[in-house]
Amino acid sequence: MTSARVRYADILSALSYALDLVEGQSVGHAVRTCLISMRIAERLGLTEAEQADLYFAALLKDAGCSTNSVQIHINFGDDHGAKKAVKLIDWTKKLDCLVFGLKTVHRDKSLPERLRRMVQTLNDPEAGMVEMTRTRCDRGAQIALQLGFGTPVAEAVRSLDEHWDGFGAPFGLKGEAVPILARILGLAQTLDVLVQATGRHAGFRTIRKRSGRWFDPIVVQAALSLEHDEVFWQTMGDDARNRALELATPATVRMVGEAGIDATCDAFASIIDAKSSFTASHSQRVTQYALDMGEMLGFDDARMAVLRRAGLLHDIGKLGVPTSVLEKPGKLTDAEFGIVRSHPLNTERILSMIDGFGRVTEVAAAHHERLDGRGYHRGIPAEMLDTDMRTLAVADVFDALSAERPYRGALPMAEVFAIMEREGGAALDLDLVRLLKEKYFESGVVPKLLAA
Helix, strand or coil: CCCCCEEHHHHHHHHHHHHHHHCCCCCCHHHHHHHHHHHHHHHHCCCHHHHHHHHHHHHHCCCCHHHHHHHHHHHHCCHHHHHHHHCCCCCCCHHHHHHHHHHHCCCCCCHHHHHHHHHHHHCCHHHHHHHHHHHHHHHHHHHHHHCCCCHHHHHHHHCCCCCCCCCCCCCCCCHHHCCHHHHHHHHHHHHHHHHHHHCHHHHHHHHHHCECCCECHHHHHHHHCCCCCHHHHHCCCCCHHHHHHCCCCHHHHCEECHHHHHHHHHHHHHHHHCCCCCCCCHHHHHHHHHHHHHHHCCCCHHHHHHHHHHHHHCCHHHHHCCHHHHCCCCCCCHHHHHHHHCHHHHHHHHHCCCCCCHHHHHHHHCCCCCCCCCCCCCCCCHHHCCHHHHHHHHHHHHHHHHCCECCECCCCHHHHHHHHHHCECCCECHHHHHHHHHHHHHCCCCCHHHHC
8 A cells, every 4th residue: 555645756757657658669768858858957947846847747748648549550550660760750851751651651561552551641741740749749738737737737748749940749839939848848858769769979960950940949059968978878777767756856755645646546547548449448447346346345445545546557558568459350469469468567567666556566467367377477376366456357357348349349248247257266256256246237237337
């Protein structure tokens, strides 16, 4: 169980690693963007309040990133690959867009089919980029406000991809109409992507070339002072998150209580479920089913709080699974299923970084384990799966069977429980299956979230 109050930076910096997965970036991208942004802000003389807002905007900059995953998958096939590749081109140039399309649009299709889809997708590349960016940035700004941050943070997220020359997205803001926090963040995120892909000095060369077009020249000058700062770049490795948590800013000492922790879990559950058109409200439903069982079993408030947070965040590792796999209507290949099987491990790695989330992590990461030890990701046997873990596993299977999936429609309740009872004892705890059956089948009560 978490302590009554924890540092908000501790929670959001850990959860930002999940956002890195959706964007196809190397883990730690948002944290490194935060470190670069804060050094630029220091050079520019931003106030403490502005720097605190910038800190949180950096960690939340990709909060809306899963919202356009399905559309990018439809247009390009591999949403993660396309998102990663587009960060390395100048999408305002049509030749760059053409080369990008040749490299990314549905690489698994025949050449004629790829060319046909390219014409559809890239007929007006700027309009397409604007549409997808608006979807992502508007949702990210909404989440920032939902989490209690003010307008400066929300507008920094919303204006992240605006350019100094007015040819950015989604609103075509120009010059100082682009909020200063967004001007800093836009450069910092691009610099990190370029440094990771092409090396530090090559990355800075690109930043120089885009000065006055993509980036505010004053912000560029502040950033250039970092190029040869060897001590700074040594902090950008595996220990970057710790360095970000140690920064001398009000952001790193801002505390959040139980209600704030729950609000954050709710917000990230919505990010998780937006990744696929077939998982809308999945995390909320699984959580409700688990809490219903917990209430019937007499769980106390502390235990229910853990179960709630584990339910909301159990699939956060699934943000690392390409939408092409999540949306696939047919049988998965062994390689694709291997990717799916890795998501509880990613969940464990992300949640284990949060101070006080030890028990939440244990329960959330075990949602695909089986009593016979043939589950994943750890393959642990029944004696290592406690009631809380078993409860979440039953809730997850119940929703998987009773909700629509890409390869089939939602199953009738009688069939859902027939399947679950057959799995009782081998995969699922039969007593918990029967408890849920009593709640939702024998009583004739339709789950509210499923009915909605």
